[in-house]
Amino acid sequence: MKIYISADIExxxxxxxxxxxxxxxxxxxxxxxxxxxxxxAACEGAIKAGAKEIW
Incomplete structure (x- = not known):
């Protein structure tokens, strides 16, 4: 599973x-x-859920 996370301070x-x-x-x-x-925290959760790549 690949995950893309987009974050902004707002x-x-x-x-x-x-x-x-x-x-x-x-x-x-x-x-x-x-x-x-x-x-x-989002990355750690994604890894625990099986993510292999996080962008």
Whole structure:
């Protein structure tokens, strides 16, 4: 099974305002880490479900 994951910071859990998606804002780093953690979790779940390739 091959998996393609597309992620953008606007869809991260906890984002409630566009300002939080701008690199110059104070919360950006927190949400960038959250996005990384969410994509990592999706990859780990896909591997456990039998994915052989993740793009």
């Amino acid at each position: 869809g991260v859990t906890g984002i409630t305002h566009w300002d939080e998606t701008e690199k110059s804002k104070s919360d950006y780093q927190k949400f960038a880490k959250q996005m990384t953690d969410e994509v990592k």
